[in-house]
Amino acid sequence: MTETHAKPLIYCFSGSPYVWRALIMLEEKGLEYEAKWIPRSSGEHRTPEMLALNPRGRLPILRYGDLTLYESVAICHFLELEHPEPPLIPRSAAQRARVLVLTSEANYLDTETWDALLFALGAKNDEAGPEPRRQAYLRLHAEVARWEAHLEHGGHYLAGDAISLADVVVFPGVAFLVRTGLTLSKRTPKLASWYARMLERPSVQASWPPHWRETAGSDAGYDAVE
Template identity: 30%
Template structure:
């Protein structure tokens, strides 16, 4: 049960992979929340109205228990401590350290190189075109996924990264897989990652958190009725 009767507010953007991580965690925890969206593509997150709320100028920001929490990993760890069940971290110090390391491989090693502001800088400062930006993105995805796949090791029949249930690792992995597919990365060499992604795609929590199901996601154009 939540510690407060108030509904948390998630400041988000539909295509932000960091916000996507937190949406997955909230859904896995069964924690209701309200969304407030900021259009990062138009720079709304950099304007004073948002900076007053979140000095980092980034999404997500979770307004919960009288706190304004920033940075996806810190938010997810807070949710885990606040409501330990269902657990996002495995039991045992060694297993928790492994889970955090896999999550941070995504959060700290690949995401900073491939996030929106880095890609914009490639275009603005170095004149990179769409193909060059895509090649940059795919290169760092493959670097991360190769290491991730090797670190997972044998699956022992487990459908998820560290066992029979998804957790913090999937919160970080699935948004990165989504973005890798957007940029045309070949996931065929990563059988474990692909299997984990397919297992997660069947779960309501991951479906609810997906970018296309967010309130600020572009809606498909209506189909015209036949004359």
């Protein structure tokens, strides 16, 4: 699979927050691209051909000319460098620093989300009773509260009044939490307003996970924990 692609080609899972980051980035940059949707259950992402593109067997994978990139944040950074307009990393050192820190902090939200979700799905051992699950949910709420605090500056977006790479990277994870039962307005009204604002962006609507348009979400019970 060494062919050169005239326009970016991205391999996708529907509903993956990591894939969604890259798709939003492509849309925000106004790039024409081709998305190849792979059913997660098909195992196609672990075929020898796909493993030659990403040995970890994960998506997204971006084919950009004769280059192959994987890891969602790396893809977003690459697209920002190749297509600096409109800028999603600010020019000033102070603003740039904030965006990069927030982008990195998204890892903590990912960690707490997946830990809580594993309990919700019954994939973690509950022999110790309900307390480990409760603690996982409390850690998730504490992490979400940190993102509420990041919006205390009063701007429309995480790093100010303009959308940035931080919003692109964080939004899909928050949207995943909402789809799996988190009510933002209950504890985090500023985050709820930010989420609504992001929902209105054409880049988000254009890249909305296909199967989310057709199926309802679930309720993992996050809101029941106080």
